[in-house]
Amino acid sequence: MSDSKKIAVFLNLSKAQFIGRSDGNYTFIDEVISPYKKIKREEGEGSNNTRFGSMPLFASNNEKTNHSISQNELKSYIKTLENKLLSYDDILIFGQGKAKDLLNNHLNESKHFEQKRITLRNSDKITKSQKLAFVRDYWEGIHNA
Structure with missing residues (x-):
């Protein structure tokens, strides 16, 4: 498989960084x-229960929203x-936390990724x-195995 069909994604809930191979590197x-x-907080909001101060008159429960x-x-x-990721056939997803699992579960449910290696x-x-x-180390370990 060509390097152009491979991609690695370092993923967390704040950003995803895509790593590929270009000119051998x-x-x-x-x-x-x-x-x-x-x-989520609006300006002046102290917590999910109070808005614009601690008086009960201004209480707002916006947790559901x-x-x-x-x-x-x-x-x-x-x-x-x-x-x-649609144009790639071999996808490595790595990182810490739950973001990689969320993405993996989503991709596994998509028919577009049925024939792809994740x-x-x-x-x-x-x-x-x-x-x-x-x-x-991951890609070179696969080719040498």
């Missing part, structure tokens, strides 16, 4: 910043990543150079 080829924000907004942002993020790997919080080395 692994390099960052794209980045998607997530619209997902875990905590915030959850709905967060879920829509997360779906939009995952859909954006799916669209960017691999998940855990990694700790790592630097840019460590991400490139992680991808290089």
Whole structure:
């Protein structure tokens, strides 16, 4: 399989970094910043229960609305990543946390990814150079195995 059909994605809930091979070297080829924000607050809002002060008169329970907004942002993020991955046949998804599992589950439900190879790997919080080395070691380990 050609290197142009392979992609690695370092993923968390705040951003996704796409790593591919160009001129024989692994390099960052794209980045998607997530619209997902875990905590939603309006200016002047102290917590999910109070708005514009601590007086009961101004109390507002907006937890359900915030959850709905967060879920829509997360779906939009995952859909954006799916669209960017459509042209690749061999996909490595790595990172920490639940974002890689969410993306993997979404891709596995899509008919467009039925014939594609999707691999998940855990990694700790790592630097840019460590991400490139992680991808290089993974791809070169497959070809030498």
